[in-house]
Amino acid sequence: MIQKKICMIGASGVGKTSLVAKFVHSMFSDKYLTTVGVKIDKKTISVDGTEMMLMIWDLAGDDDYQKLQTSYLRGTSGYLLVADGTRLVTLDQIIEIQERVAAAVGPVPFLLALNKADLTTQWEVTEARQADLAARGWKTLQTSAKEGASVEEAFVELGRALARPA
């Protein structure tokens, strides 16, 4: 079976751990519990009929208190960027973080999950902003770890990108 390492990357509190919990264990909790360090989970997905084992590295949120350690990115085949759609600032942060990640791992596939899509009344990311991301060549999905919307799709889509020949 093909095995691929992917990393969950984003500012703190955007829902990286919640997305992994929903995808791997079908669980969700409203309570915010900060991740300190790294947690690795595995899940097998089917990409166009081929089984792929995703080794998901859930990295601590990048902020003033903890910076992303690029040594954790070593050997990653791709990464899932996560921003909180109800906090526009996290989108600005992820753009800056992605530059650092790309410098460390090179041009590997990635996808942006705009998380917390269930909080529609608090949503701050405009369509214009998403169009701007698309113009940069970023594939974006609106996800909800709470309701499960597009969570599976985000990981499978990334897996599909990993399966494509470079």
Add this chain to the structure above:
Amino acid sequence: MASSGSPATAVLEALGFALFLRDESGALTLHGAAPAWLAALWPGLTTTLPVTEASPFLENFLIDAEECWTKGGAARAQSGAWIEQTADGAEVSLEATALTIDGQPALLLEKLGDVFEAKKAMLQHARETVMAYQRLNAETQKKEILLSCIAEEMNSALANAITALRLIEMEKHSARAQQLLALAMRATEDQQALINKVLDVFASELADLYGRHGDAVAESSFDEVLAQAVESVAPALAEKRVQRRGPNKIKTRVAIGEEQLARVLVNLLENALQNSTPGGEILIRAVAEAETVLFEVLDRGAIMPPNAGTNFFSKDVIAMDETTAGQLRLQFCLIAVEKCQGEFGSEPGEEGGNRFWVRLPKVKSASRK
């Protein structure tokens, strides 16, 4: 080197550390007894740590460890915290350290305890605070925009009212009706001017929000703008029979846009006029200081609370309906003056009444137009 059964090994065991020594074949062999947490995590582990199967995290860290062991001596590499899960789902936080002991590569695994949990709790609290701040900030901005929309709506309604009044004015009316009409017109125009000022503040705030700092290099001729401001309030002073003393002339340029300066000066003069009783007096004074200009207006009215205008948005002040318009004028002064790095204040006058003042930075000669 710590040998099995030595005091050093006993210390490591007591602290719950697991020490692995790397032999020439590259195998990591457990030195001393296995701590309980190690057995819970990797039950099959006897003496050798099968890194690849045991932990992808450790496998990745061994690359950094190899680098450290190659350097030898006092070189050290730390993995940072990571989480492993026992068979029954319990999470264990660990940290690995690579070091060299008597020339032999060693890997120390530590189960993170109370200190780590305390650090984690602090990080949790700090991050929650940051998120709460971000939410509050976003909420405040939304409210500001909402207020701006309300002010726009009011402005539009007032414009209609003014047009209607002007049309009525063209018709024939009794002297009393003409008088009332003029009063209504004036009140409406005053309200509109006030709303326009509020909208200007919002526009300025939004410009800051979006990083447009076009006013950063603004400047104006203080004496010219002051003369215009005094002229504009002269009819209102005359109407209320308030005497004016000053201002004295000082010829200098100040680092604030002309329009902003005019509003600040007019607002202070109108404020003094509002505080004055009919037949009273106001004193206008300007003092050229080394790097600033001090402008002050003294009235003989009832003494206002110290630093009026600086707490406009507090609940207590909002509740005072009859002075809200005046407070808004002062709030504008505060915002405009602070924007140009100036100061604004008020206190009771030495001979009664109030003294409102602003201190504005002079334009530095290098940037003089």
